[in-house]
Amino acid sequence: MKGNNIGKAAIFDLDGTLLDSMGVWDHVDDVSLNSRGIAVPEDYAQAVSHMQFREIADYTIARFNLSDDPQDLMDEWNALAREAYATIVEVKPHAVEYLASLKASGAKLAVATTLPPQLRDPAMDHVGIAQFFDEICSTDDVQFVGKDQPDVYLHAASLLNIEPHHCTVFEDILPGLQAAQSVGMKAWAMHDDSSDALWPQICEVADGVLFDFSNAPLVL
Template identity: 55%
Template sequence: MTTDENLGKAAIFDLDGTLLDSMGVWDQIDAAFLAKRGITVPDDYMETVTAMQFREIARYTIDRFDLDDTEDGLMAEWDRMAHDAYTSIVQPKAHALDYLRYLKATGARLAVATTMPAGLRAPALGHAGMLDLFDAIVGVDDVGRGKEHPDIYLEAAARVGVPAHAATVFEDLLAGVQSAAGAGMHVWGVYDESSAQSWPAIQSIAQGVLDDFAQAPRPLA
């Protein structure tokens, strides 16, 4: 049923670990990629790079492990490894698709704010059955800074025509929760195993938390 209870509001979603149950894919990619070069993934690697822009991750990885790869070569290799997984294996988080359909039917504007490479976004959303539900898709590469800064969330809100205070951000990453909350947005933390160590901090900052989108706010704040 179509209603207007969320008119004038926006919901902004991270992809990896929030809408998509995909963070394990990147763990596998990192392990396989580094194993080919005789390197074991350090415990702090994923947490360090998860908020970065894609090229920034490539630069950091080359510098940290003293690799001979170029940034472009590294990103192309990661793209190839990830594309198959995102278009065949990765699934939505529990009840995520139902929640997006509810929001769309109740007048909310929907946006993506992601660190995912540009070439993966549409294929991943298409495989998950979500692509046609979004009004805007924004990446950290579009704003030039990672999620430790609020730029990506503010840009997503601007693209769907709502002020920051009328936007609710759904995010599994502590840095994103912190920056979106600092920008005056409503924030809901989404549990993902990859961010388990940060979960207490996320709970202390976010307006609400969930591990299943059946628990998400209806209507938005």
Template identity: 55%
Template sequence: MNKTNEGKAAIFDLDGTLLDSMDVWHQVDVDFFHSRDIPLTDDYMGVVNAMRPEEVARYTIERYGLNDTPAELAKLWDSMVLEAYGTTVEAKPHAVEYLNYLKLSGARLAVATSLSPQVREVGMEHVGIREFFDVVVSVEDTDAKSKHSPKVYLAAASRLGVAAKDCTVFEDLLVAVKAAKSAGMHVWAMEDNYSLEDRPAIATIADGVINDFADAPQVL
């Protein structure tokens, strides 16, 4: 067994990084906005991408003057995506194989996500990756409002018992790449179609960029 990653940790985002799932959220937005007869503007996804669900709900309510409470809206969206995460969402190319390699190499593994506990668990179980992770942390487990803050990555490192400098984060969003780098962590960016306009900035900040986990680093 390869032991070169002993004492190291990898922290993974789910949406757009391990899971090819961003289309699900776009379709939920399309269906929801259509049901409320509200135009879905181009800038909306860019604003809410790194927020946790209840923060997205609060922002949406304030922006469009809705009568729902944040909890009600977040619950509605959860119900809309839950079936898709349990039936149609797939892992990014070679994600399962890479997680298995890291686990066998002695690395500690964590998830750092903005997804609600129910959705994240259903998605991970569906694609067969839940068993690889020692720790799963959500933004809502911290006092941060989104991945603009590095707190979720620092919480994951703390729970793993690994120093920030020995952690490698895998993310797809520019704000998340910036946050993880600000915590003193190594960062590899996963290319995703929903981050196309940020590719130049991401490539400048991240330690590396991949579009397939077959090209991910073998030593963290």
């Protein structure tokens, strides 16, 4: 397939898409909220799934009427998550092989994530995928606009110098898929347990669906 994807790009989410890491955030939510005498509501993870880090802190403080400063809360979450991202998380099955095949085919590759650099970089180094990517960006780079808007995907495409209609986004959340499609990008959905409640809607919206990367598209 060498050369099949010249002039095209693949833009990947990390949490729940390339990384089998959503359990990290379940643990962080449990520890953080339980320490304040609050049980994690069933809808909490879904409610914050498209938000960037600061938005989640603001939302959490408002929803549970916390007295915490947003930065202090984010620092707490980072401390809880940092070790897990650097030592425990793994890639989704067949992800490494798929990234290597896309790279060999001439595609440009980017990461577009809500994870801040202090979490995303150790995780990517730990699982051995950083070398495949031409560009790595976060919602931090687009004034913290969440993934319900296309800003971070457009930013990744711009960094790669690839037009949006030649980009394919791989995501596990419905708002991200819809945002990517709204600017002419293809959007493939990766199943993750955290998105089970919305999986029927995701299947209706996505250009393709995956349970691992063994059947991911060879031509973008």
